[in-house]
Amino acid sequence: MAKRYKIIVLGGGFGGLAAAQKLDRYLWNRKDVEITLINKTDKQVYMTELHEVAGNRIPPEGVLYSLKEALESTRVKLVIDNITRIDVQNKKLYSDSSEYEFDYLIVGCGSQPTYFGIPGMKENAMTLWSLEDAIKIRDHILDVFEAASKEKDPEIRRSLLTFIVGGGGFTGIELVGEFIEWFDELAAKYNISRNEIDLRVVEALPNILPNFKVDLRTKAENYLKSHGVKLMTNSAITAVEPDSIALKSGEKIFTKTFIWTGGVEAEATAAGIEGIEKGRRGKIKVNSFMQTNVPYVYAIGDCAEYVDENGVPMPALVESAMQSGECAARNIASDITGKEKKPLKLNLHGNMVSIGSKYAVSDAGGIHTSGLIATVLKHAVDMHYLLFASGIGMVIQYMSHQFMEKKTKVGFWIHHAKVRTSMTWLVPLRIFLGIQWLIEGINKINSGWLTTPNLIQTMIPGAAGAVSGASQAAEAVTSATQAAPAAAAAAPGWYMWFMQTFVFPNALFFQWCIALGEALIGILLILGLLTVLAGLGSIFLNINFMLSGMGNWWYMMSSIPMLAGAGRSFGLDYWFVPWIAKSFKHWYRGRQKSL
Structure with a gap:
């Protein structure tokens, strides 16, 4: 029977999580590898923000992140258990009710206060x-x-x-x-x-x-x-x-x-491992590959003692934990695949x-x-x-x-921004705005915006009849501009330069973009699909129209509330946004990683 490699990462902090995720990416094509992350709970604490809970700035849930979500779309198995003993000689971990065998172990238990x-x-x-x-x-x-x-x-x-x-x-x-x-x-x-x-x-x-x-x-x-x-x-x-x-x-x-x-010292479980060489305050001594004196046992983050070639110790930082975890994962994968190990090069x-x-x-x-x-x-x-x-x-x-949910004193603007309201009340506005954009787009299509380059007639007063075909667009720029000195003076100089240099000579292309863009924005707003992007598009188009003297403040003010995600109530964004987020996470975490 073919050998199966059992890799256990002990501890779900930033270092342990980085190690587990990198192992999954380095060994994505190895069916003979089992990766397990063992942690005491299914949520991990963002330790560096605990002071905000202690000082009543944010609620306790504000420093928790879900390990289940973090490991979603990976092959890593999450086990919730409290390991009380580690037997490195027999390659076993023990809790009060279970035991776990391993071929490789990454110890990322973190640290605890020391009292000197x-x-x-x-x-x-x-x-x-x-x-x-x-x-x-x-x-x-x-x-x-x-x-x-x-x-x-x-x-x-x-x-x-x-x-x-x-x-x-x-x-x-x-x-x-x-x-x-x-x-x-x-x-x-x-x-x-x-x-x-x-x-x-x-x-x-x-x-x-x-x-x-x-x-x-x-x-x-x-x-x-x-x-x-x-x-x-x-x-x-x-x-x-x-x-x-x-x-x-x-x-x-x-x-x-x-x-x-x-001050801190190594967490008790890590400090109590027999057969592993320890350093100051119970920390586990490791080499540049994050290996202990037992080659198949690695230690990372706050529970590891690593001193580089210049005599500089690894600091107790999130960045150090993540980079040491990634280093351990890469070297275990290299050992399994027969490739050369690489030392840790901290880049803080x-x-x-x-x-x-x-x-x-x-x-x-x-x-x-x-x-x-x-x-x-x-x-x-x-x-x-x-x-x-x-x-x-x-x-x-x-x-x-x-x-938005800060519990201590906030400024005037944040105080009012914190006030919550139901997204449902934005639904009528979203649909009405969408209908208006759709009508605008359809009207432009019906009036020949997809066939006749008459954009200049709309953008600059007095340019009517200046363009009769796409081949005449460039020549019409000069006459149209001369016919409308007031409009040119009203628009910013840089905007007129842009229009004359890029838009008017390519009028038909930009007409397609505007007419179809208006119709598309309208459809998206009505359906409540990609509402934030549709709102941004609505604002962008209206800014351009306002620069040319055609804008409408009603459109602008109605577009801004769409940025709050108005499509998640009675809209397709209710399903689409979580799906796209999950799909992106699956793609990102499923990417292959070369050693």
Whole structure:
């Protein structure tokens, strides 16, 4: 019997997902290969956005993506189970109820908080490393504000309104950024003076955000300080109690809220694998091919320790996890197909940190930005990763949560844009607009737009009779323009140049485009098919007509609501849009990948 290769990817984070998807594409034609992704749940958490849940900016579902959708149109089998033991010698994984055999294993279990042996830290600190953690922090903040609003004892009230984040890295600073915005709302809601709220970052190193250059670090520090945040650097924590923390300096700070974000180690399952060489904080040592000391076991992402030829360790980033996962997948496929393995060549594009919803700092490819530009870049990168993870649907969901369903304070325009209404009320407008465009197109067809090049007569007043045939079109341009100096003056110069250079000499072609385009837009709007594209076409045509003095503002204003997807109510887009999205996903993920 022919050998079957069983490949298991353990962990459905960005690294594990990248590995599973690439394995499917590299080995698309191998019927003797089984690819399985094992994860604890059928949904994975976008870890780098947990601070937004903890800060009540977005709901919990805003950081979840479906592994089932992400693996749709692949041969990868998704298994929901909690692996408790890995036997690399006998090539088996064990859960409480099942065991799984493998020929190749990719360990992508991620990481967990590390407490550096600080007394009381594990028992008394909250962490931000899971969706449950984020929800717990959010609910705790609400509870302490309510308690503080009722508390009469000044010392207890002060400790209730003292919030300490331990660790000035990415996670800690992003969490504090969310608190800055949310605390303004909570202070107003519970009638608490903003000056009573004591928000601090406690960091053992000399600076926060040590991975950033000085200029970006300074901008982040200035922004935090300008919003009342106290930055306590060179302040190592020596002990944590239920109601206080102690610092190396001897200072003791009383607080009901201490959140630890100061470091991570390999997840317990990965750290507990016997027979595998470990590095610092339980991470699995790997070579440049992502192989462990056991050749058929690979490790990727946060649970792997890889140091390149220059002595630079692989950072704990989404980009690193994805690239290491793809590297492991490629090398397993190469091993099966008898091809040469290729080492990991990290191609990282920089770091970005959001400090609330309105400010960020970014080092993207060496280009330093801050404020709005960096915020836009951060959103773009997030959507890029989510597009990879779960397709365009997840990107749309992300945009909805970030801009339309944002729970904290928003500006005037976003506030009104969030108001929901039934798409059904746009159906009569959609159909009526479609009928008008269809009538326009039919009228042009019946008046000879497909046979006689009389476009000039319509576009420029006074040009009637200037064109009698296609061969005379070019000559008519000059006389038509001379006959209508007022029209030429009214239209922009660049537009007249375009018309004279391209449109009038090819009048019949453009007449076909306009007449048939109007009719097609009308049909699509009536049917509710490709409504967004039809709406864009309607706007485009009307802009052109308005530039030539023929436009109609009614058409323009009626076309804009079509961009909301009005065809998904009583229209064919209800079925067509999901079908085309699924078909595209199937094509994209089914593409072959050469090694």
